[in-house]
Amino acid sequence: xxxxxxxxxxxxxxxxxxxxxxxxxxxxxxxxxxxxxxxxxxxxxxxxxxxxxxxxxxxxxxxxxxxxxxxxxxxxxxxxxxxxxxxxxxxxxxxxxxxxxxxxxxxxxxxxxxxxxxxxxxxxxxxxxxxxxxxxxxxxxxxxxxxxxxxxxxxxxxxxxxxxxxxxxxxxxxxxxxxxxxxxxxxxxxxxxxxxxxxxxxxxxxxxxxxxxxxxxxxxxxxxxxxxxxxxxxxxxxxxxxxxxxxxxxxxxxxxxxxxxxxxxxxxxxxxxxxxxxxxxxxxxxxxxxxxxxxxxxxxxxxxxxxxxxxxxxxxxxxxxxxxxxxxxxxxxxxxxxxxxxxxxxxxxxxxxxxxxxxxxxxxxxxxxxxxxxxxxxxxxxxxxxxxxxxxxxxxxxxxxxxxxxxxxxxxxxxxxxxxxxxxxxxxxxxxxxxxxxxxxxxxxxxxxxxxxxxxxxxxxxxxxxxxxxxxxxxxxxxxxxxxxxxxxxxxxxxxxxxxxxxxxxxxxxxxxxxxxxxxxxxxxxxxxxxxxxxxxxxxxxxxxxxxxxxxxxxxxxxxxxxxxxxxxxxxxxxxxxxxxxxxxxxxxxxxxxxxxxxxxxxxxxxxxxxxxxxxxxxxxxxxxxxxxxxxxxxxxxxxxxxxxxxxxxxxxxxx
Numbered sequence: 001x002x003x004x005x006x007x008x009x010x011x012x013x014x015x016x017x018x019x020x021x022x023x024x025x026x027x028x029x030x031x032x033x034x035x036x037x038x039x040x041x042x043x044x045x046x047x048x049x050x051x052x053x054x055x056x057x058x059x060x061x062x063x064x065x066x067x068x069x070x071x072x073x074x075x076x077x078x079x080x081x082x083x084x085x086x087x088x089x090x091x092x093x094x095x096x097x098x099x100x101x102x103x104x105x106x107x108x109x110x111x112x113x114x115x116x117x118x119x120x121x122x123x124x125x126x127x128x129x130x131x132x133x134x135x136x137x138x139x140x141x142x143x144x145x146x147x148x149x150x151x152x153x154x155x156x157x158x159x160x161x162x163x164x165x166x167x168x169x170x171x172x173x174x175x176x177x178x179x180x181x182x183x184x185x186x187x188x189x190x191x192x193x194x195x196x197x198x199x200x201x202x203x204x205x206x207x208x209x210x211x212x213x214x215x216x217x218x219x220x221x222x223x224x225x226x227x228x229x230x231x232x233x234x235x236x237x238x239x240x241x242x243x244x245x246x247x248x249x250x251x252x253x254x255x256x257x258x259x260x261x262x263x264x265x266x267x268x269x270x271x272x273x274x275x276x277x278x279x280x281x282x283x284x285x286x287x288x289x290x291x292x293x294x295x296x297x298x299x300x301x302x303x304x305x306x307x308x309x310x311x312x313x314x315x316x317x318x319x320x321x322x323x324x325x326x327x328x329x330x331x332x333x334x335x336x337x338x339x340x341x342x343x344x345x346x347x348x349x350x351x352x353x354x355x356x357x358x359x360x361x362x363x364x365x366x367x368x369x370x371x372x373x374x375x376x377x378x379x380x381x382x383x384x385x386x387x388x389x390x391x392x393x394x395x396x397x398x399x400x401x402x403x404x405x406x407x408x409x410x411x412x413x414x415x416x417x418x419x420x421x422x423x424x425x426x427x428x429x430x431x432x433x434x435x436x437x438x439x440x441x442x443x444x445x446x447x448x449x450x451x452x453x454x455x456x457x458x459x460x461x462x463x464x465x466x467x468x469x470x471x472x473x474x475x476x477x478x479x480x481x482x483x484x485x486x487x488x489x490x491x492x493x494x495x496x497x498x499x500x501x502x503x504x505x506x507x508x509x510x511x512x513x514x515x516x517x518x519x520x521x522x523x524x525x526x527x528x529x530x531x532x533x534x535x536x537x538x539x540x541x542x543x544x545x546x547x548x549x550x551x552x553x554x555x556x557x558x559x560x561x562x563x564x565x566x567x568x569x570x571x572x573x574x575x576x577x578x579x580x581x582x583x584x585x586x587x588x589x590x591x592x593x594x595x596x597x598x599x600x601x602x603x604x605x606x607x608x609x610x611x612x613x614x615x616x617x618x619x620x621x622x623x624x625x626x627x628x629x630x631x632x633x634x635x636x637x638x639x640x641x642x643x644x645x646x647x648x649x650x651x652x653x654x655x656x
Contacts, residue, residue, distance in 0.1 A: 061097075062227055062238065069219025070165040072246030072511055074179060074209065076255040077305075081170050083179055083210075085245075088166030088322065089146040091159065092134040095126045098158035107156060111148045112138050134160055139322045167203075167321040173314040174262050175253065177342035178306075178504070180208020180443075181320035206320070208342075209249065209504065211443055216508055219246035245511035252305035252506050257298055260632045264625040265292040265312040265612075292621075293613040294592075295343035295483040298629055301491035301598060301607050303521035304500035306440075308608075308629060309484075311347075313339040336588075345445040348480040349611060352618065353408045354567030354594040355429075355475030357493060357537055359416060360405055362428035364533040368419045371536060374398040377411035381470070388414055388470050391568070405540040406550050408566060410474050417473025422464060425472060426452045431528040432489040433499050434481050439522075440502040448485055451478035476570060487609040490596045492527045493541070494563075494604035497534055499524035541565055542601040552595065555623040557631050561601040564626070566618035567594030590614040595622035599630055606633050 070085035091112065098104060105123070109116035119137050126135065138145075146161055153159055167182050183206040189195050194215070198204065204218070205211035222243035227236040267289045276283050291312060298308035313335075319328050332340055341347065363369035379395030381388045390396065390410040396403070404412035417425060429435060435450030449455075451472065453464040471477035484502060492499050501522035508517040541563035545552040551566040569592045593615035598604040608626040615621040 062225060064223065064225050067222035067224055067241075067243045068164045068203075069221050069243035070245045070511075071167055071182070071219060072217045072248045074217075074249045074251065076251050076253045076258075077506060078255070079250070080255045082175060082251070082253075082255070083167065083169050085165040086168040088140045088164055089143065090136050090162040090164065091138040091141060091146075091149055092136050092162050093123065093158050094134050094160060095123075095131040095158070104156050104159065107152065108137065108149070108159070111152060112141060112145050114138060134162065136162070140166060167318075169317045169321075171255075171259075172318060173316045175258055175309065176208075176314045176317050177311040177344065178208055178253070178309045178442075179317060180210035180212075181206055181317040182210050183320050184323065207443060209251075209442075212441060213249055213505070213508075216247040217249065219511075220244040247516065248509040248511055248513060250506045250509060252300075252307065252503050253309070254298075254307045254633075254636075256636060257308040257629055257632055258310070261296045261298070261308045261310045261625070261629050262312070262314075264628045265294065265296075265310065267291045292615060292625075293337055293343075294611040294615065294622075295347055295613075296608065296610045296625065296629065297344050297483050297487040298609075298633075299487050299491050299500070299502060299607045301494040301500065301604050304488075304491070304503045304523075305506075305521070306502050306504050307606065307633075309344050309504075311341070311343040311345075313337055315339045342442075342444055343611070343613070344483045345440065345442055346482065347611070347613070348446050348448050348482055349592050349594075349613075350477070350479050350569035351434075351475035351481045351486060352567030352569030352592065352594050353410075353474055354486060354565050354596045354609075354618070355479065355481075356405060356408065356413055356567075357541060357565050357596075358429050358432055358434070358489065359413050359420075359425065359473060360401065360537050360540070361432075361493070361527075361529045361533060362420055362425055363416050364401075364536060365428065365529050366420060366424060368416060369401055371401040374400045375404070375409075375412045375415055377409050379411075381411045381414040383414075383418075383467060383470055386467060388467075401536070402540040402543060405537075405565070406543045406547050408544075408551050413473045414470050417469050418466060420473075422469045422472060423452050425469070426450045428528055429479075432492055433524075434485050434489055436485075438484050438488050438502050440484060440504065442504070445484070446482055448482050449478060449480040475567060483609050483611050486594075486596055487607055490598060490609060491607045493534055493537060494598040494607055496531055497527045497529055499527060538563055538601060541598075545597065546601075551619045552597070552623050554619060555595065555597050555627045555630070557599065557627060557634060560599050560630070560634050562597055562599040562627075562630060563601040563604075564595060564597030564623070566623060567596070568592070568616070568618050569594065571614065587614050591616055593618040593620070593622040595619070595626050597623075597626050597630065599634070606630065 073081055074083040075081050091108065093104070101123070105116045105119045108114070108119055122137050123135055149159065150161055153161070169176070169179060182203050185195065185198055185200065185202050185204045189204065190198060190200065195204070205214040210217065220243060222241040224240040225238040227238065269286060269289045270291070272288050273286045274283060275286060293312050295312070296308060296310040297306070299306060315332055360369065376398050377390055377396040379390050379393050381390070388410070391408065395411070396407055396409045399407065399409045399412050403409070429450045435448050437445050437447050456462055456464050468477050472479055488499060488502065501524055503519060503521055505519045507515060507519055509515055542561055544550040544566070545555050545562045545564045552564045555562050555564050571589055571591060591614070593612040594610070595618045596609045598607040608629050610622040610626045612621045612625070
């Protein structure tokens with residue numbers, strides 16, 4: 001039987017199944033149809049729409065944008081904002097997308113009201129990878145300028161409007177030295193461990209708290225991949241990572257006290273004023289008066305809280321926020337009065353008679369002062385062939401311990417200083433924190449200088465002489481202190497003998513105000529004095545302000561017992577200005593004015609130390625500034641007590 005004979009039973013083979021044949025036919029038809037659709041779509045894309053799609057592909061591009069993170073806010077103890085972040089509009093160009101540079105710069109010059117040549121200079125000659133990176137031509141333009149550029153962007157390919165966060169200091173130059181400033185990170189900083197992870201071009205804190213708290217204030221940058229058209233308009237966001245805002249800082253600073261203190265240094269007559277005498281009709285032009293220069297520190301002696309910190313002259317840190325221009329920078333750095341220096345922490349001055357409170361403590365502790373014993377002051381003190389004058393030419397006559405402090409008798413302290421000797425004086429001065437840093441943990445704090453015999457032999461290669469002890473006894477000579485040091489010293493006198501570490505920050509928070517870290521107060525060592533001796537000194541310092549003969553009468557606050565000490569420190573020897581009237585002495589040769597105070601005298605809550613650089617007498621110039629700060633402090637306290645009183649009365653009624 002043949003192979004084919006095997007199908008002789010009449011059954012069909014599988015290949016002859018009509019159902020299978022129909023399925024194959026349908027599948028073939030579907031394949032032909034799909035191929036036809038593909039060919040039609042290909043014809044449409046390549047032939048009919050090819051030119052348009054080619055043009056669109058050339059016009060659209062994917063751009064990667066870095067989203068800068070806003071820095072965290074800095075607020076005062078009551079939550080009022082001192083430093084924050086605001087939106088800033090900048091005009092950039094991307095070189096690789098720029099079609100007609102000359103035309104673009106000319107148009108931008110008109111739209112932005114800028115010199116086109118200056119814009120070309122900013123643009124430079126980018127090459128390599130720099131051609132694909134945006135170049136900032138005009139940072140921080142106004143909303144009107146931004147709107148004008150935006151309406152012409154279709155005709156200005158390669159021009160981009162950048163919106164980024166910009167640091168903003170709400171109070172401008174107030175507390176400028178405390179807050180600090182920001183600026184572009186420097187190459188040498190990129191090599192430091194604290195800046196690991198930073199890149200060139202980033203903005204970092206360059207001074208003050210902005211620098212000290214950089215790690216907390218700095219946010220985390222984000223990014224966005226977007227499709228943009230030829231006009232730079234975003235068509236589609238492909239991917240985005242949101243930036244994270246930096247942390248919030250709550251300061252111990254009281255903005256009300258800071259404002260009052262800063263205003264007290266400002267001139268009441270910054271411009272010439274023409275006045276007419278009502279009786280004679282004569283017209284007189286009153287000359288302009290410059291602002292006062294100097295520093296002020298207000299502390300809470302109980303915990304070291306820095307309630308106000310002033311340094312004048314100051315600067316506006318907003319000038320640094322977007323990159324300071326050369327003209328402004330040169331003006332700040334060439335100013336002979338050094339507006340960039342933080343005088344409260346880095347200014348070193350002879351303390352003058354404000355030092356006499358420390359001398360009084362040393363004399364009592366060493367048994368060199370009998371509070372009842374008197375010293376005769378004829379108006380001068382003779383040592384060898386030299387005569388040292390008292391500030392009161394006619395002398396004070398017989399003065400005891402308290403009278404010597406109240407009337408600031410130089411002769412009394414000349415005599416005391418010689419009996420103590422310079423090394424014993426230095427031991428007590430350093431025991432009160434003078435001549436060493438306060439550990440406030442701020443950039444640029446200086447240590448000052450409290451001289452000793454050993455110091456002069458080492459630093460000057462000369463022996464110490466008694467005449468130098470006489471000068472040092474009234475805060476002159478080689479003595480140098482900073483305002484923050486003197487505030488710490490007087491805080492120790494006020495609180496019963498404990499050194500406090502100045503506290504600038506109360507707590508660190510998340511950007512929404514979530515508490516992260518409390519900063520506790522730090523109390524230091526005890527000063528080398530007994531409580532009884534400090535009581536005697538506080539009593540005398542109270543009389544300095546409250547007594548009718550006291551030199552600090554202009555610091556009185558109604559209803560509050562204020563204690564304090566005036567001080568005037570010489571800048572040059574008297575012979576250099578001999579024969580000149582006060583207003584004829586060049587400003588740089590005039591005396592410095594000091595005033596150190598605390599209140600209430602019986603239970604101190606606030607210490608205020610004021611220095612007016614080249615200001616003259618402490619009682620006449622520095623005391624009134626301190627008075628304004630003290631008055632505002634107790635005014636606020638009374639306001640708070642009045643606001644709480646109705647609540648207490650209501651609770652009492654509920655209790656009844």
